[in-house]
Amino acid sequence: MNCRECAEHLYEFLDKELTPEVEREIRAHLEDCPPCGEHFDFQRLFLDFLQARCRARGAPPDLKRRILRELFDE
């Protein structure tokens, strides 16, 4: 696998959407190729950052109460 092919699978790899065979090939390439390894690390970091920032908040507490009241007449 060359750098271009590796980069094409970047997000599928990070999203765990690849078959085990292709995933192995990517891993092997990343070990042998520091520039691709750095780029993948950067993208993984970005996705982790995104999730952490966006999942900090959930539904407001009174929304659940409203829904329970509406559904079960409480």
Next chain:
Amino acid sequence: MSTATPATPAPGPVDEKRASFEREALVHLDSLYRVALRLTGNAADADDLVQETMLKAYRAWDQYEKGTNAKGWLLTILRNAFINEYRRRTRHPETVDLDTIEPYSVFSDVQDDDPQGTFFDRIVDDEVLRAIDQLPEQFRETVVLSDVEGLSYEEIARIIDVPVGTVKSRLFRARRLLQRKLYDYAVGMGYIKANPA
């Protein structure tokens, strides 16, 4: 009247329906709300949209096959309700030609100064959410379902009713656009030096 009623009656069908709904549907309230908030763009509409989704879901609960993918099922209901009832009056449909957007990787700008992307650490929640809200709607919903709620390509494809390949390409562009926006913001704030190149 004369016979003593047990303190806790055996659960009837209604109690069972309620219990399974609480166990399998209501546990996804936070996810539904986060998606609703990004789709509608305001808290009042997000509240209403989630409440309506839960109501529809409860009425259709017998049609849901218990123990399968409740989160995906609920998000499909939510998205359909959004498209039918909210989209028109909340945000205007995007007129951007999505194919003309050619995102390039931010990594090429930062690999010398900050290859680990430490500048991201300084960007706060609200700024990230604002950047997501500025994405075209199709990108925004894909990124929220994937990167915030952690759904698979297949699940997202089913919810928004497009081929898996479309999910992949939207995700690719959405992430690049988002990185670019946040990078530009970080440069503007002085968190990172602009790449002179």
